Amino acid sequence: MTRPSLRAGVLAVAALAWLLPAAAAAGGVGRAADAAPEPAPDCVSYRSDWRYTIVVNDCAASQDVTVEYLDGQPAPCRRVAPGGQATFAGYGPQLNYVTAVRTCAVAAP
Structure with a gap:
């Protein structure tokens, strides 16, 4: 893997890790049994x-x-x-x- 593609992959994972908690708090990802x-x-x-x-x-x-x-x-x-x-x-x-x-x-x- 070249250095620019490695850097892009690391940045993509970091951005995803940063966005997931916000989506879960907004009722998106991770919404559990409260909808049942x-x-x-x-x-x-x-x-x-x-x-x-x-x-x-x-x-x-x-x-x-x-x-x-x-x-x-x-x-x-x-x-x-x-x-x-x-x-x-x-x-x-x-x-x-x-x-x-x-x-x-x-x-x-």
């Missing part, structure tokens, strides 16, 4: 059939919920009022069952 959604409270229940999954909120407060599917299919986050319900996709012919109801954050309009 929590299970919905026990007062939230669901029932699922071939076509629809109905999530029911029997809590005293509104709940922002989504469902997890067996194959990881994405599902929207929906706010459900106390005593209300939200409809999600059912398991369909692929038998993509709901595995959990999770909390989420409804995106601001």
Whole structure:
């Protein structure tokens, strides 16, 4: 390796080492389990059939919920009022069952 290319390699590694902690602090690289959604409270229940999954909120407060599917299919986050319900996709012919109801954050309009 020639001296100029060695120097360029060392400078690149040094720059990367300097930038990584800043990216991790900003929530980029190294972001851990704080992004993992929590299970919905026990007062939230669901029932699922071939076509629809109905999530029911029997809590005293509104709940922002989504469902997890067996194959990881994405599902929207929906706010459900106390005593209300939200409809999600059912398991369909692929038998993509709901595995959990999770909390989420409804995106601001």
